Amino acid sequence: MNLDEAKAAGSPYVGRKSRESFARARLVFPDGTSRATIERDPEPIYVERGVGSYLVDVDGRRFLDLNCNFTTLIHGHAFAPVVEALTRQLQCGSCFANPTESEIELAELLCSRIPQVDRVRFVNTGTEAVLFAVKAARAFTGRSKIAKIEGAYHGAYDWCEVSLGATPDNWGEPTSPTSTGRYRGMPSSVLEEVVVLRFNDVEGVHRLLSSYAHDLAAVLMDPMPSKSGLIAPKPEFIAAVQAAARCNNILIISDEVLNLRQGFQGASARYGLVPDLITMGKIIGGGLPIGAIGGREDVMRVFDASAGRPMLAQGGTFSANPLSMTAGLAAMRHLDRTAFERLEVLGKSVRDGIRLAIAKCSAPLCVTGAASLFRIHPLTKVPNDYREAYLAPALESLMKELTRFFAQNGIILPHGATPSLSTSMTRDDADFVVDVFSGFLHANEKLLNQIAAPR
Template structure:
């Protein structure tokens, strides 16, 4: 199989310029350097083209945002038309009503919506809404799950074996130095798919818990499917104790026509949305039960929870998002599901035939490869040893060499422009990796699970 050169002259020159203006030469922590970033010149359909003219099948899609790929013609046309009429206004537009109507009509338990600019803001305001509605201050979340760059939501995002504490009572850990101790005290950390632990810890802190924030299949947490018993335990315990359930579907709304909660039987009080609902432009949204969403009601002199934003519900994001969602019909989701199954099943067959110590998780248009023979049950089980982390870096590097952008430590995503040829290519490249890296595969067959990795990755 033909290989590409890792870093071309154009990317090297761009990175040299970037290092003069950015703290580490990049503008966000999620930029991959191998050993430096690939600078993109343009995207078209399911492919990226870098500044050196090389083409890559894009399985990142700006961290799962671009479900229709790059430069999706209907979105380009709609945005061009809107730009000629204006990019943003202090007044509302009809496009925000249309997108809200679509979301309320499609996503269960979304009776009312408020638009914001990012997934982080969506979670931030969902947590605030839960606190306002219940009068309580604490929240519960799951170890390793990413919910944006909000102090409380970041607790135990980057926990490691060195600090994550007792399996039955995970410790609240900080992601950055200077995190106020009060933030850690106000977050109850749970383990994903731990039925008994979720029931016990939620019950123990019930009188102070405003909400539990749950991504039905957390990407950074391993893209692991929730068990039916786990979803039922969380739902029952929360309902019994007046704890609101916040379903964070910023990433996983793409799991079905009606979202991820509907797929896994979760019945939330609030839903946070983003990524695919913006058609490639910045967006976030909080939706939920009418009774809870009344905290945002500003028809009186002062709402219980003020929420605004200069660019919230801007017409460009509204138009792009509406166009993207209208083209995500049942046929589109069936196509994504089919390709996702081809990739996951194909990789699993290759793993089985080679006896490789790897596994594949995910659903619908998402997948993630793990350097371990058994599918992990939660973040702790998915946490890589140094040898496993090195193998995954090599896997990402190999895919790049062979013309595919594969996210490291995050969900890989299928987009609607992809086809069977693209799916087969992914499996073929994965097969080539296994055949050419037997020495590294052998090194991870015997491993010490307590060894921490020095390679934490954040995404979204």
């Protein structure tokens, strides 16, 4: 099926077999998908296989993959060392009630590499990692409230979802953000137990953390929140969080489920944050389900069951399963400093190329990000926080057109997630991304001038 036929069928880039698969899926899933994060226009692209930095869909078409399963696949698809390690492990068994040495080896790697990680506990997802980190902070401090950044995503734990989808209609005053619910029926008590902070708001951090100091167990933050714009933290903001937390005996939880990929030692080390707990996931599993909580030895002791009942019980049938441990160990061993340096160069090449293309066309766009991550915004000025990055419906439509244009030209550029690069990508792949972006600017010059007003 060619592109014209796809367009005539109501979809600009989805093939016949994908449409047929979606029709089947609608008979067994509530909306035809098994994850709310699946992107469709109006149908999703169904994938048959992935090789290196490319996907092949069920219609046989090839796409450069900038989603990488939501930044997880830092080595791309079917990474040979992971495939080989998993093949060996499967022949020995997939899961056991007993521990295996592979979990020790992966924990040793993380403890030796990531500053402030003295001890580790493995779980199955990033959501679980954050959930247990919050519980650990509560158990350690004896306090119940947490503070979090407005618009930041930390998984599907009620307290962490507060103000995730805040809008101009409900997010409250600039100096005192309102805690907003994520879904209908969210208990009002949850909203009362979360203090919402604005990213890069130095004065607000000092004031709000000090005001609620006696009730706050932790401040939960992603050093570069993806969902709220992939915006760089100001050094003075990091310092303010650090100072206010230490002064008031509030723990700092650095959520690096996504952003651990920002460097050999992770994002906190990159930005000068010294957390008490770090949540990890995605890249540490080598493409298999995983999550981890790491941190100071005294804080992590809340999980200690050696003397009987722990302060905080944490289990899980598949936690530390040998498949995830083995795949993660193989992937992380190949993520040495050289690999991260190469990703840094590739990421800079893409962001610089996009900035140059924007400047040449005087397009009302900008780009944010770091390391192997980037985000394009329909704004003339780099946003400072979630509120500045928030898009009106017309601008949302423009960004969907960007995603559509990329797909039509052979690149999966996520709309609701962060584009990411992998070690399997080449300089030619990076140039391909920039070339397609430049093509979008030239093809949509009139639309850009009409919709994306300066801000």
